[in-house]
Structure formats: structure tokens, C-alpha cells
Amino acid sequence: MIEFDEAQKRLVLKLVYYGPALSGKTTNLLCLHDTLQQDGRGELMMLDTTEDRTIYFDLLPFFYVAPSGLKIKLKVYTVPGQVRHDATRKAVLQRADGVVFIADSQISQQSINAESFANLEQNLSLVGLDLEKLPLVIQFNKRDLSELVTEEELRTTWEPTGLPVLMASALQGWGVLETFQAAVEGLFDSLDQKLQLLERFQVDRDDFVATLTKAKKL
Template sequence: MPEFDESHQRLTFKLVYYGPAQSGKTTNLMRLHDLLAPDCKGEIMTLETQGDRTLFFDLLPLGFRAPSGALVRLRLFTVPGQVAHDGTRKAVLSRSDGVVFVADSQQVEEQNNAEAFRNLAANVARVGLNFEGMPLVVQFNKRDLPNIVAEEEVRSRWDGTAWPLLFATALTGEGVRETFEQLLRGVFRRYDVDLGLSLRHGLDEAGFVAGALGASH
């Protein structure tokens, strides 16, 4: 559940980019950071290690004012994809309010994608969250590379699920904003009633998405 600080009228959502190693989680956040208006983003923090782009997380604190005057903050994280860092993945995933699963479109990565998705479902349960009820978006990244799984084949596997499916080339920014927008829509629908986003804070879905994205270009 998002955190609401009554004394400071501040509502904070924690959103996590999850997926196998080198699938483009960090690149998604870097491109998203480029797209957002300067007044609604903080500095992005990256910790790199040998063999994996990110050891702990990238942190991107965003914020906008609701009509009620409350500050809505979005904290974006990535998790390390390497198997050895499962404890860190669980720690980052804890108390998250929405997830983007970033898959690698290359044919040789299909098994890694499947294992990472199973790991996501298992870790969501381990940290006490409801996998079926969590806002989740699936992104197949690296569409610019050769030897990728055909879009029709990906759709045939995923279209029967409840999760939005998007295709992206995060390196160039293609699909990055659209993926984040789908996550925001899912987060709004999940927490609107519980947090009074509409009734208490005067936010509708379009306003929530627009506020989070700012004057992106």
C-alpha cells in the first residue's frame, strides 16, 4: 500500500522495474528520466558492478501536486537481474505498489525471461504482496536487435493474461513512456478507492498520469 504522510500531505508510491540481467531495466529508467520535465524529477542514482549493470537500485523521485494540495511522489527502482542478488531483489520489491517486468526479446534469452518472471511471482509472495492484484506491465525490450522472438509469437503467449503487453527499444526511448503510462494507469485503478484519489484528492486517471509524466516531450 502506498505511504500517506498526513502531517505533510504527501503520498508516495514505490514502483519497481524487474527482469533478467541486462534486459534493459536501467536503460528504461535513464530514458524515462530524459523524457520527464525538469521540475518533476530528481537525480538518478546508478550503482554498477562487474557482470550486472545495477547492484542495488536506481532511484528516481518524482512528484506533482494533486488538486487537493497533496504532494504525490513516485519512487522508481530497478532490481539486479543476476541470480546471486536475489536477496537484494526481495528487499527492493518489498512494499512496492506496481511493477514493470522488462523481458529481453532475443530468442536466446527466452529461458532467462521465464525464470525471471517465475522469480518475480515467487518473491512477490515472499514479501507478502498479492501477485494477482498488483499493477503489472510486461515489456519486451530490445526490439532493434536481430534474432528476436516475433511479435506475433510473444502476443500469442501473453495476450491471454491480464497484464498490458508492450514492445520497446529502450536504448532509443521507443516504448519507454508508453510502458510507464500503462503502469501509472494500473496503479491509479488499483488504489483510487483505497486512497481516495478521486474523492479526496481530486485526481482522475488522466490527471494522475499527466501529473506523473509532467510536460514530457
């Protein structure tokens, strides 16, 4: 949690899109930006990149105002995936309220996924966060490509963890919103436990989720 000011009725949250380099984290955010309606969100801010690779981070903010007047701002960040930018990843992970792990579905990328996941675990513990308690959503991206690990196989592997696992193609624009929605739901549940959002601030789960994930009218 970045900030919680009860007097000012202000709550600032952080959701981090984590994962190996070139797994499609920025593309997820671009897709969200393009899909979601403008009311509830700000503009996508992309810091300097080199050759299409994020070297700092991207930021897409979302807004929600509860009937109680509590203003919730959700800042969605991506991290740079390249191994050498570990310090930046650690910095972005500070005070995260939830994590979306974007994995590459290609068979050839599985060990890189595992490495990145281990890196997430390590960095979370370094910034004092507990992976067990943090809402975490897994997305297997690039389902539009060939030579992929089958969905069945992925589900068999991940089901026992109880984590939401989603298939997506950020490039084609499917699965992205569902992933974000799962993350927002997880975020709400975890915050509600800590802050009693509904009881104290009349933040309704369905309304919160619907507001943040409202798609543009076609």
C-alpha cells in the same frame, strides 16, 4: 506503499522495474530521465555498479501535487537482475505498489525471462504481495535486435492474461514512455480503488498520468 500520511497530506509510492540481468531496466530509467521534463521528477540516483551491472538499485523519483494539496511521490526502482542478488531484489520489492517486468525479446533469452518471472512471483509472495492484485506491465525490450520472438507470438501468449504488454527499444528510446505510462495508469487505478484518490483528494487520473509522463519540449 512506502508511506501514506493523511495529516501531512503525503503519499509515497514504489514502482519496481524487475527482470533478468541485462534486459535493460536501468536503460529504461535513463531513457525516462532523458525524455521526461524536469518539473515532475527528481534526479536519477544510481548506486554503485560493477561492469555496467546494477548491484544495488537505481532510483528515479517523480512528484505530483493534487488540488487538495496531497503530495504524491512516486519512487521508481530497478532491481539487480543477476541471480546472485536475490536478497537485494527481495528487499527492493518490499511494499511495491506496481511492477514493470522488462523482458529480453531475443529468442535465446526466453527461458531466462521465464526464470526471472518465476523469481518475481516467488519473491512477491515472500514479501507478502499478491501478483494477481498488483498492477503489472510487461515490456519486451531490445526490439531493435535480430532473432527475436515475433510480436504476434508474444501477443498471442500474453493477451489471455489481460496484462498490458509493450514492445520497446530502450536503447533507441521508443516504447519506454508508453510502458511507464501504462504502469502509472495501472498504479492509479489500483490506488484509487484502495484510497478513493479522486473522491477524497481530487486526484484526477488524466492529470496525474499526464503530469508524470510529460515529455520535454523539443
